[in-house]
Amino acid sequence: MRYIERVADGELDRALRRAGAVLVEGPRACGKSVTAGRRAASTVRLDSDPSIAAQVAVDPALVLEGPSPRLLDEWQLYPTLWNAVRHAVDDAHERGRFILTGSTAPTGDAIRHSGAGRFARLRMRTMSLWESGHSDGRVSLEALLTGEPPRASESGLGFDDLLRCIANGGWPGFVGLDEHETVESIQDYADTVANVDVDSAGKVRDSARVRRLMVALARNVATEVTVSTLARDEASLSRDAVREYLDALSRIFVIEDQPAWSAHLRSSATLRQEPKRHFCDPSLALSLVGGDATALRGDLRYAGQLFESLAVHDLRVLSQPLGGAVFHARDSTGREVDAIVQLRDGSWAGFEVKLGASAEAVDTAAASLAAFADNVRGDRAPVLTVITGMGASYRRADGVNVVAIGSLGP
Template sequence: MIDYVDRVADEILADALSRAGAVLVEGPKGCGKTETARQAAKSEVRVDVDPRVEIAMGIDPALVLDGDTPRLVDEWQVQPLLWDTARHLVDDRQEKGQFIFTGSTASGEQAARHSGAGRFARVRMRTMTLFETGDSTGTVSLQNLAAGEEIRAVESSMNISTLFERMCRGGWPTNLELTLAQAQANNRDYARTIAEVDIRTPDGAKRDPEKVMKVLRSLSRGLATEMSVATIAKDTGINWETVSDYLDSLQRIFISEDQLAWSQNLRSRTPLRKAPKRHLTDPALALAVLNVSPEALVKNLPFAGQVFESFVVHELRALTARPVYHARLEDGMEVDALVEMDDAILAVEIKLGHSKEVVDGAAANLLKFAKLLDGNVVPVVITGSGLSYQRLDGVNVVAIDALAR
């Protein structure tokens, strides 16, 4: 049995329990929601497998929630009435940290009618970051960077081969002690399970597994690009309505996750594009769907750059627990990632390489774009390897294996 590995979400969950009566922990299957919740819980009920739950629901749903608090209610969406029951119990008890609900499907109509605002805090979990798997030195904290702390120069210990292997392995906790080949086989099985089983979860509707796989392959080829529904429909030969339905279902089970476009006003007359960029929950899933190995990435560096961009967006989302946007003006000027932190906006350019020419170009673009933003902007170039340091022009250069929360 694998010992529990500390997660970024541990701290976030503890904070949520201290300020809300209940916490909803959401994320894709297998990312570690249940184990993380167990570290904070005093009792638990597994709604999807405990035969007593169905009986209790027929008598009084509150029986399912009876136990020491915080009480973990795992896969709560199998019994949606538990949402309202917990909401009422939180109101009655007037205490913090009563329940932890975990689920692999976004809240459905029942929860949408009563959002739980003021009662439920929300924690979004993702697959493990380099920092969590021990593949990052953790010398550059994104929080400290946003607060103005200067980077201590440190050389990356990760080469491109190691990075590509980690990108192919992915961050699912169950893959930690497996060989790369075993992990990739698990990732392929995960994709088939999505197509054959999980895609039906949001509403019970039957969807064609082969068409789901076609959509997943199309998303994988278009990783980190502004791929429209129409483009996916053309690429797969599936009609627009079906593609739109499949994308919605994939988002509701946290497999597909768009990177929305920055919408705040800029000091520019050139309008911002509104199209989102496409990502999967972990870039390793895209590589599994396309059957791409680390060796294949070496032979296709343009695509490797796409995958690396998606990988960095995953790391930023997980480490900051904030939305990550992208920005692109109609004239072509763009920034790969924007994150609103407490003290500043992180403006990020993502580059697989770290040569002087590559970093100089990225830094110049960031400094130009920063002039269009209101507020304190911290420019960051995240690279695949190399030295982490602060340039004389104030731009921070950070290797991916130096990042921490």
């Protein structure tokens, strides 16, 4: 199968040049092993090699022997390898020695010995529309964030194509399957998360309760649904139990909250602090509620929620190499911004997400962005953009950009 170029390729190359070991994390089946394997000179697959347990029991350093960079795939199955890698990097004083891939965030000893100064961390996600080939990439996010106006005629991604992209997701391993097979594969993925994967994040949990909580999250995707509401919807879990289950799902990268932004406002309004809830891929949320692309056509409100989640997902993928982090904001007067990309230098850009591209929808979104930006203290004016499901990409007379997601790229 042809390798699909990923935004993470360049990030991994840069990380190997600056650190002794690189930890590549992300949800299962997002492409970590394949991407890392293309950079590795040797590989040990810890989830399938039967000799590994004996080697680790005798001397974990035995597993590290091999040409560099050496890939330790699914390293978290043998947590003692973390310290073995840490010591090997210290002893050799060489960069680019190891790549560790994992579908579970490190805990325990790995947290106590964080590897600061030795490990670079790289978060991988499922494919953005640009990576999957559904966006032509004529509008560069990097250029947009520097103030360059977008300019692109209508993208080739039509409305029904967009709904199919949401339903099929950005899973590299499902490329080549037909729509029915893809939907079934995502359903299998959700079942595996509830029945098997979530237990890898710690103690054994009730799979039925895990699934009910995931369904409650799916219904409320891209919203600020509270722990209390999730506990009430799920019915059989306390708020503390919901928090613990959410933490377990986060540690296996199945969910990724969008934190609230902090800023100083000119008015007495206060910013809400609840995160927005997202799955690692919007297709997983749709699968959990039993839907597909056809069903989305009949529920445009939910399609809008999933489209916002898709836009946030793609902004995360495309802004990460730029040092960007993606937040959301809502103040106590109701003014909101669906996504805020903040860069390391403190500059920020605001994005409103609209499934439709009608003049009325864009006007409303642009006015909302401008009103919010006017209320934020700062030395630099932010870049403001409305992301639409289709249409052309351009800069309006008021300075607000309009960008179709089918034209957005790195």
